[in-house]
Amino acid sequence: MALILLSYDWRIALLSFIFVPISIITVNFWGGKTKKAGEEIWELQTKYETFLHANFQNWKDIKINNLEEAQFDELNGHYKKISRIWFINQLYLHLGITYSFFTKNFITQLFIYFIGGLFVIKGYSEVGVLLVFISFYGQFFGCIESISNSMMNFKNDSVKIEKVIEILNLEAGKKPYKHIEGTDINVENLKFTYEGKDSLVLDDISFTVSKGEHLAIVGESGSGKSTLAKLLTAQIKPQGGTVRIGGIDINTVNSESVPEKVSIVAQEPVLFNMTIRENLFLAKADATDAELIECCHRASIYDFIETLPNILDTIIGEKGVKLSGGQKQRLSIARAFLQDWDIIIFDESTSALDNENENDIITELKSLSAGKTMISIAHRLSTILDCDKVMVLKDGVMVAFDTHENLCNRNETYDFLFQNQYSKEVNHAVSKSYYNRYPAVN
Template identity: 45%
Template sequence: MKRILRLMLTAAGPYATQFRATLRVSLAATVLQAAAYACFVPLLAELTRDPVRTGRAWGWVALLAALVAAEGALRVREMAFTYDYWHLVTGSTRLRLGTALRAMPQQELNRRAAGDLTQVVGGNATTAATAISSLAALFVQLVTVPAVLGVVVLALDWRLGLVLAAGTLAALPLVRQVQRRSGSGFREVDEADGEAAARIVEYVQGLPVLKATGQAGADSPRLISVLHRQHHTQAATNRSAALPVAGAQLLVQLALVALVSLGAALALDARLAPATLLAVTVAAARFAEPLSLAAVMTKLFELSEAALARIDDVLSVPPLPVAAGGTPPTSFDIRFENVTFTYDGQSEPTLKDVHFTIPERSLTALVGPSGSGKTTITRLISRYADPQQGTVRIGGVDLASLAPDEVLRHIAVVFQDVYLFDDTIRANIALARPDATDTDIEAAARAAGIHDFIASLPERYDTRVGEIGSALSGGERQRISIARAFLKDAPVVLLDEPTAALDSTSETVVQEAIDRLVDGKTVIVIAHRLSTVVGTDQILVLEDGRITQHGTHSDLLTDSDGRYARMWTAQAAARHWQLPVTVARTEGREGTHA
């Protein structure tokens, strides 16, 4: 319970003080409840006397009523936390998870599946709030009531108390077994739920591809394996805990039977007063009830612990450290000084002792084969992660001395794959600067060459773009992305082959918008089509994580055996590629038959 309590306090966050107070109230209420049950002992003793001492009997009734009333008042305060704070804890937990995800190093964030994080922020946060508001108080009752009543039984008759204690001690190993099996099992269940959620998100997003390949539907290989694992882990966890739960309940009930049997024998032998036996039986029955319930509730506690642990796992990820002494850059040249970087889980570095300088207000292209390290360079400029060796600087400032948000404040990024939120065009552009006016947004759209298209829509800037911008074409989405960059007006611009997926008409329009965007900026562009970087100030050629060539387009073509010249020649030849003659003839025959 100490472990679960620590996790609950972590999840309670700003409401931890109220949560502790509620636990104290619950403990006090439970002690009063147990004391009220204890009052039955002297009350029954008085009622079985001959003659009955009415005054004393009514005194015990009055004390019993007072204890019950006091417990009821405390329970009202206890329930107030559930009603007043449950939704606040849920909301607070989700907001803190959102803050943690924002501060989480991008490398760590990319390691986690979107559906899995959805499970944590959604289902796990709700389970955690339920555990804090309800289960913690229930656990206090399950522990405190048997403890107090056990002392009462021992005080009344040590022999009966030992029988009750022996049964409890015999059941404890089975309860611990339920904890172990349920604990590991529910962690697997929660992981399986997260994996299933991630795969469902992937399935929905990739449905057009799955339909085209005939793999959509309930028996889709992309779904069936994770759903089978989810079902298997849930069933296995329930089965593994069923026998220990039943065994623990049986032992507690047998202890109660043994107590009554021994008490009856002692009463018949005149070594125990019948009234005492009746009182002990009432106390023992109330003693056994929470113990039996605890064996069942253990599974629920372990389920809550699994949810709390997953929340704690996200909240405990440390953000990238920020070295002391950093000040925001005032100039925007970029310098890599002997940078080596290895992604988590990989044995070989992606960048190896990379050193280069990008002058302020210049245009630099990164070219090279896939996997050579181009994207990694742009990620390090955005402080996606810190290099294991070397230093990345903007304007002479070590990025390790700036918070990631401060770094990104100076950088605008235009990706090849544009992500738009299912919201209005206005809201998607304003992401770059939430306080922007409608005039600012329209000016950015004009600069990106998308205003005329937006103006032709019935709802203009209030038009919703659909999920991931599905209501728009690729070129339209890209120009909205460029409008964001215009609105941000950052001094550094990173372009990740923004025209690669566009048709020739859209490419021309988007390229004109980009030309306006990069004017006067420090620009780094990842290029696969070398024809788009002929006029850049410098080209960095990467191979296997190293910069093997550096210069202008003309300079690099002078080395006919160099990687750049070979790539240029190969791409020039590809531009003249045609369908094979056999295919053309086949198409001609099909057209004739048609």
């Protein structure tokens, strides 16, 4: 089409082509703005969906605490933000499209009539040639308009396309499966922060736990204990440093390699709205009834399960809402007992249990963990006293890593934490042996 225009009158054609780059630049400009607004919509929608999810899960707590109005205001806030940015996104999109339409039907026409008329008056061209030229130019710029509109729509959709590519790339870059042989844990210069957080949640953590050792991690709330547990199980990726298990960097192997070796009982038990049996099958899909019953006995939950209408086939609610906090913990411990692990991490996973239940479970755990590596994020003195080493975290920094006895004598942070968190337990010690092992506190 451009060649036909050039053949009719190359001078008018060259002058009129000026609108092609102008159109591309303008469409790029509005397209860029549309895309940016599209990215914001995506982010806001993700936050909005997370908010909705949390509300559906915790609706009972919201009702009990009379938070309906506050939640409704927040919902409104989400709607307002999404509506505002959606309006901006559509405004930019249609500004780009309207610009193309306006350029094709008005500006270029005006320009050609003006320049063409001038050429005819000056005798450089003829009326007949000009009329044919105008007709072809209309078709030519119609194509440019279609391309511009497609570009605008493409820019608008590119946010979604890029997300899909991101996911496909993740799949393509899947790490290789590797069987981890050894059980030693070696952590070097580990650094981590959550997205959007300014400061490091864990700063330069280095330590080693040898096969069969028991490590207790202590520290005030928010010091980074659960974050460290997640890093040790490759649930999150560090921004710096390495976690090696049996000499293998767990962030270089695929997501199936680590759970084979390490089991974690998380601070907040993850249970699904399925039967108890199906929740346990997640740890071992081919477990027999006898195995399921045995691990439930070990976790002191089978007596309760027997009282349920369908025993192991009773459906527990979303996130286990039909279970108490302690029952959820015991069920997730039963699941861990079912697994074949060499390393186990307990993140305050017996915190909701009474002393009797906790002691029973710890006794079972000890018999199962002989010769295996165990890391306990400790809330009870008894756990600490039974460990080979204690790590003290303070604001994401490892301030001490030593035996309990050495720490009592030398470490101020530990001493402070100990006096605050565990001294009551010492005073009401379950066993007199605590006093013998910790003579400094009385």
